[in-house]
Amino acid sequence: MNINRRDFVKTASAAGLGLLARNALSETNPASKTPLIGKQAITDRMAFGAWINDVRTEPLPFGSWPPVILDDIAEQSIIRTMDLQAKSGYNMFDMFGLFAAWGWPVDIVSAVDKDRDARVRRIMRAAHDRGIKVVYGLGVYSWGFDKIIEADPAVKGPNPHAMCASKEESWQWQKKIIDFILRYDFDGYHLEASDLGRCTCDACMKKWPVQATYYNGITARCADYIRKQAPDKYIAAITISWADWNTGFTEEDKTNLVELSSKVDSILDQGHHGQYIKQAERKAFIERLHCKFGTSGGFWVYPPFRCHRQRWFLPYTQKTGAHIKQLYADGGRTTLYYQGPITNPGVEVNIAFGGKIMSDTSRRVEDVLAEVLEELYQPKSPAALAKLVETFQLAENGYFSNMDYDADGVHLKALPAYPGPGELHIGFGIGLAGGTSAVPVYLLEPNLIDKGRAAYAKALEACLKNVCDIEDQFTATQRIQRLKGSIYTALDDVITIAYARETAKKP
Ligand SMILES: [Zn+2]
Structure with missing residues (x-):
């Protein structure tokens, strides 16, 4: 093989x-x-x-x-x-x-x-x-x-x-x-x-x-x-x-x-x-x-x-x-x-x-993203759309700019020539041998270390705040609530892991 x-x-x-x-x-x-x-x-x-x-x-x-x-x-x-x-x-x-x-x-x-x-x-x-x-x-x-x-x-x-x-x-x-x-x-x-x-x-x-x-x-x-x-x-x-x-x-x-x-x-x-x-x-x-x-x-x-x-x-x-x-x-x-x-x-x-x-x-990538969000979420104002675009980009940067390693354990920051991950497995039981990896591995070492996790949590918090600020400004109400729920649950995972890691370090 x-x-x-x-x-x-x-x-x-x-x-x-x-x-x-x-x-x-x-x-x-x-x-x-x-x-x-x-x-x-x-x-x-x-x-x-x-x-x-x-x-x-x-x-x-x-x-x-x-x-x-x-x-x-x-x-x-x-x-x-x-x-x-x-x-x-x-x-x-x-x-x-x-x-x-x-x-x-x-x-x-x-x-x-x-x-x-x-x-x-x-x-x-x-x-x-x-x-x-x-x-x-x-x-x-x-x-x-x-x-x-x-x-x-x-x-x-x-x-x-x-x-x-x-x-x-x-x-x-x-x-x-x-x-x-x-x-x-x-x-x-x-x-x-x-x-x-x-x-x-x-x-x-x-x-x-x-x-x-x-x-x-x-x-x-x-x-x-x-x-x-x-x-x-x-x-x-x-x-x-x-x-x-x-x-x-x-x-x-x-x-x-x-x-x-x-x-x-x-x-x-x-x-x-x-x-x-x-x-x-x-x-x-x-x-x-x-x-x-x-x-x-x-x-x-x-x-x-x-x-x-x-x-x-x-x-x-x-x-x-x-x-x-x-x-x-x-x-x-x-x-x-x-x-x-x-x-x-x-x-x-x-x-x-x-x-x-x-x-x-x-x-332009930003224009296409804005068009997609406009069609899916139906914003009531240009300002609401702009904030939504910003939120999606913030979430992307919040995770990917804080990754230390790709899913194979390749140290991204130590290998400037390495192009970065292609495929990312995020865990939750993708493992083939009975699903032992039932945890969100994308939030764990080596993908994210303490510093990266803290930065990602901060970014997701900002995303959540953005959505809470504008959630009534979209016609697609179910979709915006689903978005809010998704950011919330992702953030919960990050916080839970960060807390567990911190507690484990204490004597
Ligand atoms: Zn043969």
Whole structure:
């Protein structure tokens, strides 16, 4: 397994899973009053689930990650999220888990009963009604093969989650799954080969000593097969964990990606811990590609599924806004933008902002944020809107400018060249092994130390004061109360932790 840092983060980032078809998409949006798409738009404005329940508007307090339940709440949550996506300019929604997560059943077909089949078809119809294409998150030799690996010794290597790429039987299983999914006629496919590691048997190590070459090979094989069966579908190759996060892609890796780029529509260097293609070399690299290139917007919070939906308040429009503008300037035309529960006020604004800035990267970040807040909160005066904008920016700066370490324990302030975190896990039981980390780890060391926590508490207090001052100045009364509640609960967590830390230090 390619574990350069912590297994926990690595596996959980699995979520890392990412599309626009060769056929042109409609750029008009019936739900919006004004045309959204400017001249300097990211072409593939992909919302990324990542998993179907990551957008769930209510928590799922039990069970293990990633939950694959597809019930009324899951279906309604996906559709409500698509309403916001459509209004904000997204044109694709990429999801993992519509049929399976860790393991497809050996007969494949029993993964989908009548009820699930109907729900998936309703979700697809709802997406198309909103001008959004549905992209199916597809595991390539891993993610979805655990039961098959257990049942068929012919595909088994040392990794219980990844089929052996040297065995032809593995390809037969991969094809069976693709054939089943193709029946649904999704608009695109997100190919993810590497999140759970590779096969490291002697044969595979000898054939593909370089891991990026291994992943590239199986991804290309799937892309060729899908292209042959369904030529008009969008195909995205995702390179999560193909390389070492510190060094990124080698020249050999890049040359191999150029070759892959003639088989897919887009290559996505998501950036869980920074980009494999460093920004300084990005423009030149993109010029070599035969397909589009993109990232996941430079930063995201991976949403926890167990805790109350308003428990955290982490808007990050300045961070992703700056990244997406630079990505566009470098020639990037795809973004795989993480979603989350829209009942969290920070998440709701991050999603709407992401869609709008992708739709016109020439706009000022502050202007887009103000437009999003105006549409969602319906202020009664320009002054109320200005104060709300200030509040969202204050919350962002209050957390991110006080972080000492990223989620992997990389000391940000000691490494000025380190670009900062890509994916932030905030805790509340995202842990895979029974959910032992049921606490808000984003408020704990190493992410925040005493000083940072105190500064963040102060910032949240100022945010709360702002909202209390203006709460009667918005027509969207429920939304402003939800915002207030979210800031309150986040602040409560910070204060509780700060107090516990202080008490623990006393003799
Ligand atoms: Zn092998």
